Amino acid sequence: MSGYDVSNNGANSESNARRGGKGAAPATIRDIARLCGVSSATVSYVLNDKYGVSDAVRARVKAVLDSEGYAQNLRAKGLKTRRSYAVHAVIRKEAAPACKAFYFGVIACIAERLSSALPESTYSVVPVFQSDDESDDTLSGLIRNGDTDGVIAFQGLMPNTVGALEGQGVPYVIINPGFEADPRAVSVKIDFEELSYRATSYIASLGHADIAFIGMRRLPFFFSATKRGFRRALRENGLTERREWIRGEADCAEGAADAMRRILTGGIKAERGMAREQERGMARAGAYPTAVFCTQDNFAFSAMSVARGFGYRVPEDISFVGIDDVPEAKYIEPALTTIPISPQTLADEAMGRLFAMIDGGQAKSVTVESMDVIERKSVCPREYMATSHAV
Amino acid sequence: MSGYDVSNNGANSESNARRGGKGAAPATIRDIARLCGVSSATVSYVLNDKYGVSDAVRARVKAVLDSEGYAQNLRAKGLKTRRSYAVHAVIRKEAAPACKAFYFGVIACIAERLSSALPESTYSVVPVFQSDDESDDTLSGLIRNGDTDGVIAFQGLMPNTVGALEGQGVPYVIINPGFEADPRAVSVKIDFEELSYRATSYIASLGHADIAFIGMRRLPFFFSATKRGFRRALRENGLTERREWIRGEADCAEGAADAMRRILTGGIKAERGMAREQERGMARAGAYPTAVFCTQDNFAFSAMSVARGFGYRVPEDISFVGIDDVPEAKYIEPALTTIPISPQTLADEAMGRLFAMIDGGQAKSVTVESMDVIERKSVCPREYMATSHAV
DNA sequence: ACCTATTTTTGAAACGTTTGTTTCTTAAAT
């Protein structure tokens, strides 16, 4: 990245006609004014829908405006209004790949909304990746320069970044799926306890009594919320929980595989080098759950693989449900039953709030409404299970 | 998105002090000049590393510059230089989710490089999602306004967008994994024939003779390139190909599952409602490949699931190799052997070229160097296979 | 010493907006 020489030496005439192109010089507000026989101030007023322009003039200017295909120069406008017309979406470099992918989905939604809102709003969203351990981070720089009008952050923000934000009065909103929300920040939250409750209730409603849970201990807030929902559903359905079937080693898909393995081997961790057949035998001899709830689709994918590796069929022997509805969920074999989380909703709630604040208003945190289970192929009602199951 | 009122009425004093914040007014180039007892022109020259400033003055100005923590106002600079200091990365809305995820990975690499290049280069990258069927798209608008200094596009660009780009002399580079490159455009390519050849050769080198291929017919260019590489490897290893084991229905992971099913049932498509057991029996009776090469990891995931659904073990009965090395590849059970494609390399090659062109230079297309197979757990040498295999 | 080249430095005019203030219309009220 060294050779990024961004200087342009004596390039006025050159840049005016852009490299080798005809590059029709774009019409300025003054051109329009001249064409209408009116002052540039007036044109500016109609552009910004201000009071005090007669209807006749307004109409005339508007006509010329779009017959000329006029487009504002954002730099000039921003120079005067002290805005950058950019919001920044920050993702922690350290976030898990699966999380990043999800966050990107949200950013994509924002970008789409923004570009379809043209030319009403000319904002753009720029993704920023920030490491947890940088002392003076790139983001603080942007903030102090006034290069950002607002930030959307996933998971949370480092204290010094928050300091910079507050210091410059730059609004920000946190989209924090599964993280504890800083009460001072406006944030868009997901009720994972509820989601977990719904998923588990759904499984229970199908007659399953032996249900395992695979969560993510690495995120304590998320872990306890989901576990709480799971237990509540169990309790309300008169089911008893089994300690060894509540697993949380999973901090990534690899961990989920391990969790599943332990569940199937009755909590005994497979010895290094233990023969596959032996491990399997061990598993089949003991008790196993007829359904497992994973707090993320990706966990379910791994867990399903492991179960099959042990010789169980999905869903005939063991049912699986996840949360997220990642794109693969419907393509996998068998398609995964899951509760969707809508990136579009998250994006809309967050952007609505951010723009309200950019416009000088206030905004309150919100918890997005939970959605319902999407029934696919990874779940089988207890009564239709292939073989009888004895705990 | 309606309520995005971006006007600020009579907000001069308000915006000067930013909402409720102390918001230290950032130092301008004139402030620095005054502090050094020098003109603003001189400061500008040292900022931009221009000729004709004496070393003494240059040093003095530089000292003040960073003791004051000066940061350029990008809007003012851009207004004068006719640059936006933003490049746009465009992704087709219609691209497959898996592709989008990969493209995002590349954009993430770009964003990281850009933010770590601060404050040398102050560029930012903004993702744009563009639909194939929009007539006058958002991108053309950006281009005509001079709101973008360059674009990176994945897969390709619509003719009218290319027209706008050429018209305004805005440089662009195409990152087109698996798409036919427009010879007039500078593009960063991947040699999928080579990748396919390497993967297949690797499998063959392990003693496998019955190798199946699952490709992506929806992308004809990609499909024929990969198939060519596959066949070449077969030929060079003295292996004969089987028509029914070269499958290309796969245009998404779902299709890959279908392809695998057909391979296992000897090309007979399973009847709607055919009993699972029956399907399985059908499969086991006939011939099956001992290894399958999938042109994308995601295909391999589905194919592996199907194979296991049919009762085959991976890799003991059937080996799998993919291309991409998506993050999940190493977490799946068993971890997938694959050839990686480096998003970082793609990002660097593309950005290097784009910036060269932005700086007025020329750039040539390039094919990035192919990488080697990463050996994981989804492949088993022919000789170690669990059961003897009879075709 | 002076005149000329050369190197440094500076003044000031842009770039395309927004917006506070002033000026001009026009109509209503006296």
Place this chain on the structure above:
DNA sequence: ATTTAAGAAACAAACGTTTCAAAAATAGGT
């Protein structure tokens, strides 16, 4: 008819840079 007030439109000064053209300082010959 004259004054007043409101409403429209225009002027012109910013915003923070870059860069042309010109001035000032320095150095290099005679």
